Amino acid sequence: MTDTQKPVKDMTTDYDIFDPEFVKNPYPGYSEIRESQCPIAHTDRHKGSWLPTRYDDVVAIAQEYETFTSRQILVMPPAEGRVEGPYAAVGAPPITSDPPDHHWHRRLILPVFAPQAVAKYETSTRNLCNALIDEFIDKGTADAAADYAQHIPVRVIATMLGVPLEMEPEFTDWVRGVLENMTDDEWRMRSFRSIVEFFLGQVEDRKKNPRENDLITDLMNAEVEGKKVPIEYVLGVCQLMLVAGIDTTWSAIGSCMWHMAQHPEHRKQLRENPDLWPTAIEELLRVYAPVTMARIVDHDIEFQGCPMKAGDRVLMAFPAANRDPRQFENPDEVILDRENNRHVAFGSGIHRCAGSNLARLELRVALQTWLARIPEFELVDPSSVTWAGGQVHGPRKCMVKF
Amino acid sequence: MRVSLDYDSCQGHQMCAIAAPEVFGSDEIGNAKILISGDVPEALHAKVRRAESNCPERAITITE
Numbered sequence A: 001m002t003d004t005q006k007p008v009k010d011m012t013t014d015y016d017i018f019d020p021e022f023v024k025n026p027y028p029g030y031s032e033i034r035e036s037q038c039p040i041a042h043t044d045r046h047k048g049s050w051l052p053t054r055y056d057d058v059v060a061i062a063q064e065y066e067t068f069t070s071r072q073i074l075v076m077p078p079a080e081g082r083v084e085g086p087y088a089a090v091g092a093p094p095i096t097s098d099p100p101d102h103h104w105h106r107r108l109i110l111p112v113f114a115p116q117a118v119a120k121y122e123t124s125t126r127n128l129c130n131a132l133i134d135e136f137i138d139k140g141t142a143d144a145a146a147d148y149a150q151h152i153p154v155r156v157i158a159t160m161l162g163v164p165l166e167m168e169p170e171f172t173d174w175v176r177g178v179l180e181n182m183t184d185d186e187w188r189m190r191s192f193r194s195i196v197e198f199f200l201g202q203v204e205d206r207k208k209n210p211r212e213n214d215l216i217t218d219l220m221n222a223e224v225e226g227k228k229v230p231i232e233y234v235l236g237v238c239q240l241m242l243v244a245g246i247d248t249t250w251s252a253i254g255s256c257m258w259h260m261a262q263h264p265e266h267r268k269q270l271r272e273n274p275d276l277w278p279t280a281i282e283e284l285l286r287v288y289a290p291v292t293m294a295r296i297v298d299h300d301i302e303f304q305g306c307p308m309k310a311g312d313r314v315l316m317a318f319p320a321a322n323r324d325p326r327q328f329e330n331p332d333e334v335i336l337d338r339e340n341n342r343h344v345a346f347g348s349g350i351h352r353c354a355g356s357n358l359a360r361l362e363l364r365v366a367l368q369t370w371l372a373r374i375p376e377f378e379l380v381d382p383s384s385v386t387w388a389g390g391q392v393h394g395p396r397k398c399m400v401k402f
Numbered sequence B: 001m002r003v004s005l006d007y008d009s010c011q012g013h014q015m016c017a018i019a020a021p022e023v024f025g026s027d028e029i030g031n032a033k034i035l036i037s038g039d040v041p042e043a044l045h046a047k048v049r050r051a052e053s054n055c056p057e058r059a060i061t062i063t064e
């Protein structure tokens, strides 16, 4: 019997992040843990982990990078046998880096993602969204997740990296292999190898045929203290761009589409008051925060009464933190002009999502473009919506009609 | 009202600039930068309070 087939006895001692009900709707489970005697739950399933659910605990763990390290950041340990071959040591800097190296690993890529730098992707993202809508607008029905959300971030990242857009189906498959199907070791390993091999090929090609103005080229030319950065860094960052930039953003867009399909009053509010968009996007990111990240405990400690051992995995459930009533009034309610919103959908501390400005832009443009062209729409059948969960939470099939 | 920024805790969430774009901008790595000098004009007080209460790193301090 696999870990996910046994019924969950008690959320605080036996939670299962891959339980189908939890994957679909994790919020009641988070809330049960958060309001129990044991707001930091533990499970032996999926090789064991801790699950803090209160805002203050999640943020404290994100801030304490010396105790809670980024040696591994996925919610499950790596697939067995993964560490083989010449590029086995390729990590995903800066997300898998700890200080002191984290500093330059992150510093090098930040300028590419500053708000003023990502603004140049607005027009191409809007054109892309319009082209996707052209495909289905006359049919009166579409899958808002698979026909729309899923295609947006992958093409934006491919453009940014300077790799062929025709690779979209492969990228999507690899990313799902790494992030969504962690219990399938074979798919995980194959995806990891394919990504590294693909980018190795891209690097080799650029050595023979130099290019300009793409992120891979910029990374290959980057220098730190007068020395070219190592190839492992270039490959690692490229890998991270795919893994961190695609599934996450597509899940956020998908959840927002799912929400909008069920809330005509919010569509109307945004139509009548477009100034609301920036805060509305933050509020939607708060409520539908897609990403949970892990940390590895460096040394035995007692954290909030929990005896954590060196090597233990701790899941920073940002989606749970973002709905803590201690931090947010009426946390389960979407309030598009919410006044106080220190949400942590993009994490907290030194690993704050480097791509957050790009993600926000994609989310806003995707929603605005859809709502301008398809102002009225609804779910075909709420019970037929399917979800991914675990590391990244969002809808995978979401049929709407208009 | 005056506003100051703790550059060491700022991690570039940019939520300040979303709340009060007249007062907060971005430097070349996307961390916050204060765009005004001296007192915050009355008309922007509400927005600056919102910026303060939306910064996840609590890097903004308001003095009145």
Ligand code: HEM
Binding pocket: A062, A070, A073, A093, A094, A095, A096, A106, A153, A157, A240, A241, A244, A245, A246, A248, A249, A252, A289, A290, A291, A293, A294, A318, A345, A346, A347, A348, A350, A351, A352, A353, A354, A355, A356, A358, A359, A360
């Ligand atoms: C809505 C979409 C997204 C969400 C919710 C999200 C969430 C996150 C979170 C929670 C972290 C913190 C990781 C940690 O603490 O270990 C993170 C890190 C990161 N994200 Fe995102 N992300 C999104 C989109 C993107 C995009 C579009 C990109 C780039 C193309 C990106 C690139 C990164 C990078 C490079 C890091 C690592 C930063 C570091 O370790 O210093 N993300 N993201």
Ligand code: SF4
Binding pocket: B005, B009, B010, B011, B012, B013, B014, B015, B016, B017, B024, B030, B031, B032, B054, B055, B056, B057, B058, B059, B060
């Ligand atoms: S919201 Fe806070 S952490 Fe983010 S850029 Fe502004 S001051 Fe910095």
